Amino acid sequence: MALSDIRGREEIVRLVDRFYDKVREDQLLGFIFDDVASVDWDTHLPKMYAFWQTVLFRDGGFRGDPIGKHAKLVPLTMMGREQFDQWLQVFESTVDELFVGENATHIKACASDMANVIHSKINGIPNEKFDPSKLTDGQRAKYAAYRKE
Numbered sequence: 001m002a003l004s005d006i007r008g009r010e011e012i013v014r015l016v017d018r019f020y021d022k023v024r025e026d027q028l029l030g031f032i033f034d035d036v037a038s039v040d041w042d043t044h045l046p047k048m049y050a051f052w053q054t055v056l057f058r059d060g061g062f063r064g065d066p067i068g069k070h071a072k073l074v075p076l077t078m079m080g081r082e083q084f085d086q087w088l089q090v091f092e093s094t095v096d097e098l099f100v101g102e103n104a105t106h107i108k109a110c111a112s113d114m115a116n117v118i119h120s121k122i123n124g125i126p127n128e129k130f131d132p133s134k135l136t137d138g139q140r141a142k143y144a145a146y147r148k149e
Ligand code: HEM
Pocket: 029, 032, 033, 037, 039, 047, 051, 063, 064, 065, 066, 069, 070, 073, 079, 080, 083, 084, 087, 110, 111, 112, 114, 115, 118
């Protein structure tokens, strides 16, 4: 069957469920969720549906603190470029396995941007590309959609 694009909530749920199934099996990442952070999946999955719905369609109602939550993991485990690259690789391969189209391309670009931001902020690495004064209006609007109020 030909793949189609991410259209709304239903596709987001499919993507997120499949992504975390793979992440939990991943040698480099799985234990961070299940052993280090002891993630409550009944809470985490709906939160991630809301997060991606907010990023892609601006209507997921996500409220949270992604930088703070990931920063708390830094003293407990490795949260370096290797882990973020692996996270991105799993995310992108999951999108490609299930969807194709404008939103599928966009969600991968958003994930990559955010992985760069989270990685640099939690590790205290200056990230030239994300100097707030250099953001375009489009980027500013995009980040405003998931900034904590
Ligand atoms: C090394 C890569 C990553 C690891 C190991 C990781 C791990 C985690 C863990 C364990 C949590 C739960 C924290 C808690 O509830 O206390 C979490 C939350 C979250 N993660 Fe990640 N993450 C990674 C990368 C990313 C990236 C690249 C994004 C965005 C594109 C992301 C988005 C989120 C969001 C939105 C939350 C919920 C934050 C909140 O509750 O406010 N994560 N992550």
